Amino acid sequence: xxxxxxxxxxxxxxxxxxxxxxxxxxxxxxxxxxxxxxxxxxxxxxxxxxxxxxxxxxxxxxxxxxxxxxxxxxxxxxxxxxxxxxxxxxxxxxxxxxxxxxxxxxxxxxxxxxxxxxxxxxxxxxxxxxxxxxxxxxxxxxxxxxxxxxxx
Ligand SMILES: [Zn+2]
Numbered sequence: 001x002x003x004x005x006x007x008x009x010x011x012x013x014x015x016x017x018x019x020x021x022x023x024x025x026x027x028x029x030x031x032x033x034x035x036x037x038x039x040x041x042x043x044x045x046x047x048x049x050x051x052x053x054x055x056x057x058x059x060x061x062x063x064x065x066x067x068x069x070x071x072x073x074x075x076x077x078x079x080x081x082x083x084x085x086x087x088x089x090x091x092x093x094x095x096x097x098x099x100x101x102x103x104x105x106x107x108x109x110x111x112x113x114x115x116x117x118x119x120x121x122x123x124x125x126x127x128x129x130x131x132x133x134x135x136x137x138x139x140x141x142x143x144x145x146x147x148x149x150x151x152x
Pocket of ligand 1: 105106114115134
């Protein structure tokens with residue numbers, strides 16, 4: 001199922017078309033997938049964050065590493081702010097030239113659709129990411145749903 005949302009952000013300063021792709025577009029090592037969900041559930045009802053990584057130099061088809069990042073937003077139930085001391089270090093450890101990097105965050109109580117605030121953050125950091133994965137727990141912690149967005 002392909003959802004298409006055309007979102008007008010920031011008073012028509014720019015238009016961005018966010019196409020959500022099916023989760024099975026992504027190949028994630030099962031143990032890494034479990035660890036990612038465990039991390040996100042641990043932070044419920046706050047939004048949890050992290051990065052999924054795949055080494056471009058290997059023949060690895062799966063995203064095979066998940067690195068959690070603390071959410072230090074003042075309103076962590078509705079938003080996320082990546083703790084810079086962790087986030088910056090990870091960007092250097094896994095440079096874009098050698099790694100596919102997917103930014104992951106959870107929506108504890110709302111759908112997996114990317115929010116207007118997310119869109120703004122995405123536009124500002126678009127060059128850093130292969131894509132964005134949003135994990136929703138609106139149907140329960142044991143029933144995650146997903147939206148995966150790639151850059152334009
Ligand atoms: Zn969000």
